[in-house]
Amino acid sequence: MTRSAAQDTAAGTGAASDTQPVPPLAGFTVGITAARRAEEFATMLERRGAVVQHGPALRIVGLSDDERLETRTRELVAAPPDITVATTGIGYRGWIEAADGWGLGEELLAALGRSEMLARGPKARGAIRASGLVDTWSPESESTAEVLEYLLERGVEGRRIAVQLHGEPLPDVVEALELAGAEVVTVPVYRWAPPVDIGPLDRLIDTTLAGGIDVLSFTSAPAAAGILARAAERGLREDLLTALRGPVLALCVGPVTAAPLESLDVPTVQPQRSRLGAMVRTCESAAPARARRLPIAGHLLELRGHAVVVDGRLCPLPPTPMALLRVLARRPGRVVSRAELLAAQGGAGDEHAVENSIGRLRAALGVPGLVQTVVRRGYRLALEPGHDGHCADVPEDDR
Incomplete structure (x- = not known):
């Protein structure tokens, strides 16, 4: 919309x-x-x-036809990992589905089932369990950094670790595990593309x-x-x-x-x-x-993105009246000239166009006296006296 x-x-x-x-x-x-x-x-x-x-x-590009994924899958079937890290549910499910397409689904699950399964978060955990396997640990933070910390603290020297990627390479994770003595096999199940x-x-x-x-x-x-x-x-x-x-x-x-x-x-x-x-x-x-709230003429105005709330009542505004209201709200209580307001609505037309737009603004707000006319000078929001110290401009004519 x-x-x-x-x-x-x-x-x-x-x-x-x-x-x-x-x-x-x-x-x-x-x-x-x-x-x-x-x-x-x-x-x-x-x-x-x-x-x-x-x-x-x-967009997500699946790699079910990618030779790299098939090659990694066959490597893990031939030499099962000691530890498998599933980082995303969609990625893990896509991997199993791709393996099924190559006739390797049961063999892959058997290989992964012989490993210790770690899930980065609940979605990955759910995908592991849906495939018939059981995870042994998942971090509270759902972050790859905590998974890495967990593995390094327990020691990974001599372990073969499969890491299912989540659209981007994880060079820091791979490097840290390899420096700690692990053999890391990354599994690129999908990638991001424009x-x-x-x-x-x-x-x-x-x-x-x-x-x-x-x-x-x-x-x-x-x-x-x-x-x-x-x-x-x-x-x-x-x-x-x-x-x-x-x-x-x-x-x-x-x-x-x-x-x-x-x-x-x-x-x-x-x-x-x-x-x-x-x-x-x-x-x-x-x-x-982040909305701005102003006490105006005994009412509370709350300026939102493309609407204003007056005393708890939503008043949607067309773009031009909203633009004028924002200009008036920059200096509430002070006069804003017609020329400045004309510029705020794109500079097209003359001061009569400003009068029309102010009229539309007043009608949309639905409360008289919020936007006041200062004769021969411009318009202002009727900020309550004393709100910001003083209100020096007194309206001569409130239409």
């Missing part, structure tokens, strides 16, 4: 908003960069009132830079790297980083996903558990916390 479509929908149901509580994410637009489970994620966000824009930053249709990702980048995205979400480190790489190809990388360091909230599913962004000084928010549901709940609290 596009921003304008969501606004039209919300505007059509505005009467109900007087009696219904405002959904926690109403008025916010969330960008989704995920390739997998994007529809499920979007549905959870939309149920909480968010507008969603999807621009996948990557999306076939790059258009949605470009539109997501453009919308972010235009101020139309409030939260940009990431469910994998390759997605974070992918959107930055595409922005770099278009000469927009620094602009995107500036947005992510400022008005746009970077929401990540966990610390591994956040690492590429945080290494570039991009602040992130993450749930305590790396789950889509927990990620949505984090968004529910983090996005409204």
Whole structure:
């Protein structure tokens, strides 16, 4: 759903908003960069009132026909590992399915069953058990780093370890295990690649830079790297980083996903558990916390991404009135000239166009006296006296 479509929908149901509580994410637009489970994620966000824009930053390419995977599989069947590390459920299942296609499924499971199975997280654990095998350990943090620490602490010298990769090589993990005396066999069950249709990702980048995205979400480190790489190809990388360091909230599913962004000084928010549901709940609290709240003429205004909440009532605003409200809110209580407001709405037309837009803004807010006219000077938000020390401008004419 596009921003304008969501606004039209919300505007059509505005009467109900007087009696219904405002959904926690109403008025916010969330960008989704995920390739997998994007529809499920979007549905959870939309149920909480968010507008969603999807621009996948990557796609998963299965390697069932890849000679490397078949070769590694035959190597492990011939010489079973002592320890097997499954890092993702989808990757482990894809590996077993590919082996079935080569007529090696039972032999691979027999080989893995003779090894000690470690799962990086519950999804990998579930996939192991669904294949008829049993895992012996899984880290609380669901991180590869904790798996590595566990293995190094117990000692791996002389052990043959199979590590199922999760779309990217793990050179640090492999090197550390080999330095500790292990023989490591990596299993590349899938890899990340750019999306076939790059258009949605470009539109997501453009919308972010235009101020139309409030939260940009990431469910994998390759997605974070992918959107930055595409922005770099278009000469927009620094602009995107500036947005992510400022008005746009970077929401990540966990610390591994956040690492590429945080290494570039991009602040992130993450749930305590790396789950889509927990990620949505984090968004529910983090996005409204960034909204600006102002006491205006005896009412409370909360400015969200593309809407304003007045005394707990959601007021969706078209882009131009919303842009004017944001300009007025930069200096609440102080006069903003018509020329400045005209520039904020694109500079087209004359001061009469500003009057029309202010009229639309007042109508959408639905409460008289919030936006005041100062004759021959401009307009201002009627900030309550004393809120920021003083309000020097007194309106001469409140239309």
